[in-house]
Amino acid sequence: MADLEKIADIYIEHQRKLASFYASFRRYYIDVIDWDERLTVILGARGSGKTTIMIQHILEKFGTSEKVLYISMDDLLVAQYSLLEIADTHFQKGGTHLYIDEIHKYANWSQELKNINDRYKQMKVVISGSSILDIQKGQVDLSRRAVEWQVPGLSFREYINIETGLTIPTITLNELVSNHIDIANTISKQVKPAAYIQQYLEHGYYPYYLEGKKNYHRKLNNVLNITLEVDMPQLLGVEVSKIPTLKKLIYILTTQAPFTPNITKLGANLNLDRGTLYRYLDYLEKASIIKMLWNKGKSYSLMSKPDKLYLHNTNLFYLGRSMVEKGALRESFFASMLNNKYNLKLPPSGDFLVNDEFLFEVGGKSKNYTQITNIPNSFIAMDDILIGTGNTIPLWMFGFLY
Numbered sequence: 001m002a003d004l005e006k007i008a009d010i011y012i013e014h015q016r017k018l019a020s021f022y023a024s025f026r027r028y029y030i031d032v033i034d035w036d037e038r039l040t041v042i043l044g045a046r047g048s049g050k051t052t053i054m055i056q057h058i059l060e061k062f063g064t065s066e067k068v069l070y071i072s073m074d075d076l077l078v079a080q081y082s083l084l085e086i087a088d089t090h091f092q093k094g095g096t097h098l099y100i101d102e103i104h105k106y107a108n109w110s111q112e113l114k115n116i117n118d119r120y121k122q123m124k125v126v127i128s129g130s131s132i133l134d135i136q137k138g139q140v141d142l143s144r145r146a147v148e149w150q151v152p153g154l155s156f157r158e159y160i161n162i163e164t165g166l167t168i169p170t171i172t173l174n175e176l177v178s179n180h181i182d183i184a185n186t187i188s189k190q191v192k193p194a195a196y197i198q199q200y201l202e203h204g205y206y207p208y209y210l211e212g213k214k215n216y217h218r219k220l221n222n223v224l225n226i227t228l229e230v231d232m233p234q235l236l237g238v239e240v241s242k243i244p245t246l247k248k249l250i251y252i253l254t255t256q257a258p259f260t261p262n263i264t265k266l267g268a269n270l271n272l273d274r275g276t277l278y279r280y281l282d283y284l285e286k287a288s289i290i291k292m293l294w295n296k297g298k299s300y301s302l303m304s305k306p307d308k309l310y311l312h313n314t315n316l317f318y319l320g321r322s323m324v325e326k327g328a329l330r331e332s333f334f335a336s337m338l339n340n341k342y343n344l345k346l347p348p349s350g351d352f353l354v355n356d357e358f359l360f361e362v363g364g365k366s367k368n369y370t371q372i373t374n375i376p377n378s379f380i381a382m383d384d385i386l387i388g389t390g391n392t393i394p395l396w397m398f399g400f401l402y
Helices: 004-020 050-062 083-092 109-119 156-164 173-188 197-203 207-211 216-236 240-256 263-270 274-286 314-318 326-339 395-400
Strands: 039-044 068-072 097-101 124-130 147-151 290-293 308-311 352-354 358-363 378-382 392-394
Touching: 004 050, 004 068, 004 083, 039 050, 050 068, 050 097, 050 124, 068 083, 083 097, 083 109, 109 124, 124 216, 156 197, 156 395, 173 392, 173 395, 197 314, 197 395, 207 216, 216 240, 216 274, 216 314, 240 263, 240 274, 240 308, 240 314, 263 274, 274 290, 290 326, 308 314, 308 326, 314 326, 326 352, 326 358, 326 395, 378 395, 392 395
Parallel strands: 039 124, 039 147, 068 097, 097 124, 358 378, 378 392
Antiparallel strands: 290 308, 352 358
16 A cells, blocks of 8 residues: 555645636536446547546536545656555545546556456546557456447537537437438527538537637647657557658548548558558557548458548648548548447448448538439438438538537
8 A cells, every 4th residue: 555645645636636627618428428337448539538528527426525536647646656556545545436547658557457446346447548548458358347438529519519608419310310400490590500610620629629729730730649659659569660651641641531542552652561551540540540431241350441531530631731622521520420429331322321221422512312312211411501401411410419
């Protein structure tokens, strides 16, 4: 057990963190996560708001109770102790909940979490970490002990609520396809989505846009570099000498996504063999930088060629660019808004097959039903309209699914 007097500094830092915490919005995912498990794992890309979610939950449920302890593994105060020492001391002091932020920055995280889980069965532990952290591939496989949640960035709905102070609720995909006209009328009486959509596409996905929009893309570029230069070598074993190759691959996608890859040509361009290229694409998807999709009937495997590559969210298009092709933005927005709740495939006709049930063609006002005529449950997700009709649904409404 750690020295109680020394570890008191950690409790003081916990209270300071809670007292100084401020957020102008409440993340939707606080209510999605089941906080009652003995070991809860919250993963997400850098800047997606994992820390905010954890601290907001602590404040809402526990206030300043000393039965709860929040620590971050990048804190120098914490670094002088092992995770097991902190958990043991907290338990001996009557602690019931332990929240551990940035767990991926602690070398022995999986083994010590297993020990904590085994020894202190009455204590609930919540950890957060990089989206590329694999709880099956630490020193100990925690997949049977932990419940994992992937936190996305802000949805268009959340962005509008933050900007306007409104509390517009989420809608389900079934509600959207069956009742989109009434829902659009209800929302449009409160806000005009067209006034916010371009802002969201450029800088609305990561919550740190609230720190200032002027340098948002500079910060996004920094976050991307840290993910590539620090997280991937540390967590995935990527050789530092290969980081420029990953950056080149990302640049290709920012200029060409949605991208139908020719693996042979792409590998030759990047000087990578097929297996290494597939592995790097998998790494970039785990890091929430790209999204890979396969044709209907095909399933993912590490060595299978994706049929299309998308950027994970539209903000990534604007790294170093001011003009982006509208078709690329439309499809990437659609995929980004549905990806975290629904299964996406590429259909023989149309752009997206959702949950093997709904077919969507994405486009602007000139888009027609030519490609999806006579296909059941087929719809057009149309940009630049406020309210749809029949099987034509405004594209902006898909931003209200989470």
